[in-house]
Amino acid sequence: MSTRYGLLLSSALLMLSPLAAAQSADTADTKADASADAGPDGWMQGFPPPENRTIRFTDDDYFAPPKLGWTVCHFRELMPTAGVDNGTAGARELPQALDDGxxxxxxxxxxxxxxxxxxxxxxxxxxxxxxxxxxxxxxxxxxxxxxxxxxxxxxxxxTKSITGLVGETLVAEGTLDDQALVRDVIPELADSAFGDARVREVMDMTTALDYSEDYSDPDADVWTYAKAGSPLPPPDDYDGPRSYFEFLQTVEKDDQYAHGEAFGYRTVNADALGWLIARSAxxxxxxxxxxxxxxxxxxxxxxxxxxxxxxxxxxxxxxxxxxxxxxxxxxxxxxxxxxxxxxxxxxxxxxxxxxxxxxxxxxxxxxxxxxxxxxxxxxxxxxxxxxxxxxxxxxxxxxxxxxxxxxxxxxxxxxxxxxxxxxxxxxxxxxxxxxxxxxxx
Amino acid sequence: MSTRYGLLLSSALLMLSPLAAAQSADTADTKADASADAGPDGWMQGFPPPENRTIRFTDDDYFAPPKLGWTVCHFRELMPTAGVDNGTAGARELPQALDDGxxxxxxxxxxxxxxxxxxxxxxxxxxxxxxxxxxxxxxxxxxxxxxxxxxxxxxxxxTKSITGLVGETLVAEGTLDDQALVRDVIPELADSAFGDARVREVMDMTTALDYSEDYSDPDADVWTYAKAGSPLPPPDDYDGPRSYFEFLQTVEKDDQYAHGEAFGYRTVNADALGWLIARSAxxxxxxxxxxxxxxxxxxxxxxxxxxxxxxxxxxxxxxxxxxxxxxxxxxxxxxxxxxxxxxxxxxxxxxxxxxxxxxxxxxxxxxxxxxxxxxxxxxxxxxxxxxxxxxxxxxxxxxxxxxxxxxxxxxxxxxxxxxxxxxxxxxxxxxxxxxxxxxxx
Missing domain, CATH: 3.40.710.10 (DD-peptidase/beta-lactamase superfamily)
Structure with a gap:
């Protein structure tokens, strides 16, 4: 893998698992208080912006300070997206009662x-x-x-909470059974760690997954996950999963706890729930x-x-x-x-x-x-x-x-x-x- | 450049200059009448879609038939975009008077x-x-x-006509002088072929540019243009322009005609006008x-x-x-x-x-x-x-x-x-x- 590809990959990782930003953000600690000097006003201004104030998706630090302050408002200009239509009726005004206190x-x-x-x-x-x-x-x-x-x-x-809200709605409406086994809703997940978990355990992130979101570990599964979800072209020698769906099928079980016994904050659960929603609805x-x-x-x-x-x-x-x-x-x-x-x-x-x-x-x-x-x-x-x-x-x-x-x-x-x-x-x-x-x- | 990169590049080219699709479309002539069989209904359906009915931005043929029929409705899911806000007032209903005749x-x-x-x-x-x-x-x-x-x-x-409409509005409102020389509005273009052209000649595509949109010629300038405008990561050995703005500065003059003498359909004029608009407005x-x-x-x-x-x-x-x-x-x-x-x-x-x-x-x-x-x-x-x-x-x-x-x-x-x-x-x-x-x- 070329150096350039290494950079791109790390860029993609940061995008795909926002949590990953912990790594770069922690190294940028010293800049925290200087963000006013390099705030969003200084970035991406002008036609074109100055080269040293330009942000690209292919920058390895586009989701780290100080670029972060611009990027959080401009994801769609950096990467592919799916719209969430707001209909044609126009906005419902929010009642205002500002309280200066x-x-x-x-x-x-x-x-x-x-x-x-x-x-x-x-x-x-x-x-x-x-x-x-x-x-x-x-x-x-x-x-x-x-x-x-x-x-x-x-x-x-x-986003995960929105996914959870949708999931709870499908459960309340009888479209999705939260006591069903995941494999009975998504047969493709039968051989993964999710297979014998209940939908509820995915929703509550109590699935027993051998999956690490430790961003300080270069071998952590979260990096593989990010690679799988990247919209950027993979390296020539990459033959791993090419989508969230493909990656989820590769997650293996952990044996420290059984499903339902322990909460573990793992983003993959949210995407598994996204899949359960898509398949059910x-x-x-x-x-x-x-x-x-x-x-x-x-x-x-x-x-x-x-x-x-x-x-x-x-x-x-x-x-x-x-x-x-x-x-x-x-x-x-x-x-x-x-x-x-x-x-x-x-x-x-x-x-x-x-x-x-x-x-x-x-x-x-x-x-x-x-x-x-x-x-x-x-x-x-x-x-x-x-x-x-x-x-x-x-x-x-x-x-x-x-x-x-x-x-x-x-x-x-x-x-x-x-x-x-x-x-x-x-x-x-x-x-x-x-x-x-x-x-x- | 690796084979894989060649594919990606050609993919990017097709995206960036839609005209480029002429090449792939012409070779796909025989499929024209079969498009009903491989129409958009068969593509990108399901969670996930079948692998042989999946379309990615990194496919070399995503903008060629039969994928074209899906892609024209899904550009934003494939690549970065900038939104054009439609305000909060809601839609103004279009009066209906359907005539079956x-x-x-x-x-x-x-x-x-x-x-x-x-x-x-x-x-x-x-x-x-x-x-x-x-x-x-x-x-x-x-x-x-x-x-x-x-x-x-x-x-x-x-899109070009929309750009032209915006340009004409700026001219009518006195924000942009269509008789000005391009270099006087955008100094960065002074040394390019656009430099001594009038804004009007850009608007009418009568600039004298040594620039080919002949898609059958692999050395045509349109390919370089597409590379410059690609949002995908460039190859390791690429050191050419990395944006429309940068490319436009490299366009050289043709000596068959002087500015204003002959129409030549060249997409770069529309992006030069886009730049004139951005700089003026x-x-x-x-x-x-x-x-x-x-x-x-x-x-x-x-x-x-x-x-x-x-x-x-x-x-x-x-x-x-x-x-x-x-x-x-x-x-x-x-x-x-x-x-x-x-x-x-x-x-x-x-x-x-x-x-x-x-x-x-x-x-x-x-x-x-x-x-x-x-x-x-x-x-x-x-x-x-x-x-x-x-x-x-x-x-x-x-x-x-x-x-x-x-x-x-x-x-x-x-x-x-x-x-x-x-x-x-x-x-x-x-x-x-x-x-x-x-x-x-």
């Missing part, structure tokens, strides 16, 4: 003695946009970096989402998924939409699937998500910052006294739903560190503080 | 003794969709192949079109352009939209830029296009089937007694505007032959016959 709400970051304001946290977390909705009204909306109200942003692994998750949700939600813009070389939407991390449109989706979930008196999604589907999974099963994955949580239907469930639950993606992407406060917070971001552990300390207490503030008004 | 209108194909109906011509021309509008109402609308009312289709070199042709036209036209869907590796919209052939939305654009041109009492585009811009260029200058290019025509502002002007003019793209894409009949015809197609000469005989007389029919009702 929200930016000044203070909270105590985890492990810190100092207090911080919600506005300060916006910057500290490298936010590109934050939307807060309360009782269905926009009470806070702020943009920075590459984002404005009209620009789509990658939501990274928040007879359409891709992108087409399903367009027909059933995106065109009925009063969204402002068509959304999209990045795709592999055969056009499969990346159900594990490829969704892109505007801040407000993600807010509309979050509000639909908060409202148990109802919009303007119409049941867009079944309430049971969302109730199942909110109820969460088994915290003991979750605990085996060792997330120190998320004690007592669970992961269920590809959503992160806090089990706190507000019943808060979340969709989370690398570099700070979040949909935070607080049913007790009747609040949705969406954050789109380009934090130089991939893992959300980097921003949780200045995020999770902030969300709670804003919820408490809104409840006390 | 139109399909039965007969005409005499050029050079034939037999008559043919308009419906028969739909099939003969491998049409994916045909829309006829009369007095602003839809009187005929038919879909086939990969197309339906909700699907976007590549319009190929019809301060935004890409895609963003300009979104802001000024697509979001104000009541379009049903966001459109897009394919882009090069630095995100430059392919102003020479990369536009994709639905049949009805292309119809809306055609109607706007027919109506001299006015929609519902609002002047969306200046009437002078469209009047300039309709007036056409010098047929003697056009004649030097030797289009036997288009005697007496001219090419002006990237539109084909017939100079017939109806004042008809057209946007035309390979494989049968057409916007036909007949001001006398107050009629617009849009055809999106996947004719196995690239050159429109292959379908003109069963198209041009058909358009006239439908115009006459509508006038006589």
């Amino acid at each position: 929200i930016g000044d709400v203070t909270f105590q970051p985890t492990g810190s003695d100092d207090r911080m304001t919600f506005d300060e946290a916006f910057d500290v977390n490298h936010s590109d946009g934050v939307l807060v909705m309360h009782h269905g009204e926009v009470v806070y909306e702020r943009y920075a970096g590459c984002l404005d109200e009209n620009t789509l942003h990658g939501v990274m692994s928040v 007879g359409q891709s998750v992108a087409d399903w989402l367009a027909e059933r949700v995106w065109s009925r939600l009063g969204t402002e813009r068509e959304a999209f998924y990045t795709v592999d070389s055969i056009g499969t939407p990346f159900a594990g991390g490829g969704f892109n939409a505007t801040l407000r449109d993600v807010g509309r989706l979050g509000q639909l979930v908060l409202d148990r699937g109802e919009l303007d008196g119409e049941q867009v999604l079944p309430a049971e589907a969302i109730d199942s998500i909110r109820q969460g999974g088994d915290p003991d099963v979750f605990a085996k994955a060792g997330y120190d910052g998320l004690k007592g949580w669970s992961y269920h239907s590809m959503w992160w469930v806090s089990h706190d006294d507000h019943g808060a639950f979340a969709a989370r993606g690398v570099h700070g992407q979040t949909i935070w739903i607080d049913p007790e406060a009747d609040m949705v917070i969406v954050r789109l971001a380009s934090h130089p560190k991939a893992a959300n552990a980097a921003s949780d300390a200045t995020s999770l207490p902030a969300y709670r503080a804003v919820g408490d503030y809104l409840m006390a008004r | 139109i399909g039965d209108v007969t005409f005499q194909p050029t050079g034939s003794d037999d008559r043919m109906t308009f419906d028969e011509a739909f099939d003969v021309n491998h049409s994916d969709g045909v829309l006829v509008m009369h007095h602003g109402e839809v009187v005929y609308e038919r879909y086939a192949g990969c197309l339906d009312e909700n699907t976007l289709h590549g319009v190929m070199s019809v 301060g935004q890409s042709v895609a963003d300009w079109l979104a802001e000024r036209v697509w979001s104000r036209l009541g379009t049903e869907r966001e459109a897009f352009y394919t882009v090069d590796s630095i995100g430059t919209p392919f102003a020479g052939g990369g536009f994709n939209a639905t049949l009805r939305d292309v119809g809306r654009l055609g109607q706007l041109v027919l109506d001299r830029g006015e929609l519902d009492g609002e002047q969306v585009l200046p009437a002078e811009a469209i009047d300039s296009i309709r007036q056409g260029g010098d047929p003697d200058v056009f004649a030097k290019a030797g289009y036997d089937g288009l005697k007496g025509w001219s090419y002006h502002s990237m539109w084909w002007v017939s100079h017939d007694d109806h004042g008809a003019f057209a946007a035309r793209g390979v494989h049968g894409q057409t916007i036909w505007i007949d001001p006398e009949a107050d009629m617009v015809i849009v055809r999106l197609a996947s004719h196995p032959k690239a050159a429109n000469a292959a379908s003109d005989a069963t198209s041009l007389p058909a358009y006239r016959a439908v115009g006459d029919y509508l006038m006589a009702r």
